[in-house]
Amino acid sequence: MGATYFSLLVVAMVLSMTVSQADENVSWGDQTVPHKMGMEKMTRLHFYFHDVVTGDNPTAVRIAEARGTKSSSTMFGALFMIDDPLTEGPDPNSRLVGRAQGFYGHSGKNEMSLIMGMSLLFTANEKFNGSSISVLTRNPITHTDREFAIVGGTGYFQFARGYISGKTYRISGPDAIVEYNCTIIHY
Ligand SMILES: *[C@@H]1O[C@H](CO)[C@@H](O)[C@H](O)[C@H]1NC(C)=O
Numbered sequence: 001m002g003a004t005y006f007s008l009l010v011v012a013m014v015l016s017m018t019v020s021q022a023d024e025n026v027s028w029g030d031q032t033v034p035h036k037m038g039m040e041k042m043t044r045l046h047f048y049f050h051d052v053v054t055g056d057n058p059t060a061v062r063i064a065e066a067r068g069t070k071s072s073s074t075m076f077g078a079l080f081m082i083d084d085p086l087t088e089g090p091d092p093n094s095r096l097v098g099r100a101q102g103f104y105g106h107s108g109k110n111e112m113s114l115i116m117g118m119s120l121l122f123t124a125n126e127k128f129n130g131s132s133i134s135v136l137t138r139n140p141i142t143h144t145d146r147e148f149a150i151v152g153g154t155g156y157f158q159f160a161r162g163y164i165s166g167k168t169y170r171i172s173g174p175d176a177i178v179e180y181n182c183t184i185i186h187y
């Protein structure tokens with residue numbers, strides 16, 4: 001009787017445990033607990049990414065380059081750090097919904113292409129204010145339509161994975177506005 005009650009209690013405790021609670025008290029050694037219960041959700045987000053290299057207040061700055069970058073037609077080896085605004089509409093002055101922070105490097109020798117590693121932090125929606133998704137992806141920027149990989153997330157988007165359909169909205173010199181449609185699977 002006692003043992004049955006105890007095991008029911010343990011099962012109830014384990015079932016009610018969330019991942020963040022489990023995180024707190026992990027000591028070195030084996031600790032395997034059920035991970036987040038319940039169905040996965042899918043969230044779709046639509047916004048515009050503004051990459052501004054020119055002007056007095058650039059949001060993308062060149063931080064390094066290789067010896068051969070200047071003679072490369074694809075800027076192979078150039079590395080940029082970014083803190084790019086994400087807005088609701090294509091107009092840079094439309095509502096700010098988040099920021100893309102990270103870096104991209106020119107990784108194509110023969111084709112203009114980037115490797116991007118960035119966190120998209122969302123700030124405009126109460127439900128996921130402060131939550132982010134992590135993007136690590138190839139970005140062949142001369143193609144109008146591209147697809148980017150979502151490899152993780154924080155907060156509301158813990159355990160995220162998914163993809164972004166990206167489309168160049170406007171190019172002006174090295175500056176670009178890109179439309180993003182995110183499909184995010186998370187708990
Ligand atoms: C973690 O361990 C401490 C010390 O044993 C305990 O006081 C605390 O309640 C535990 N936290 C959780 C979330 O289990």
Ligand SMILES: *[C@@H]1O[C@H](CO)[C@@H](O)[C@H](O)[C@H]1NC(C)=O
Nearest residue numbers: 122123124125126127129130
């Ligand atoms: C998001 O969080 C920040 C910091 O806590 C807060 O200042 C802001 O008002 C919040 N915005 C929304 C839309 O919830």
Ligand SMILES: *[C@@H]1O[C@H](CO)[C@@H](O)[C@H](O)[C@H]1NC(C)=O
Nearest residue numbers: 046165166167168179180181
């Ligand atoms: C995003 O989705 C909307 C609505 O389905 C569509 O009109 C638009 O073309 C899509 N844009 C991208 C970049 O996939």
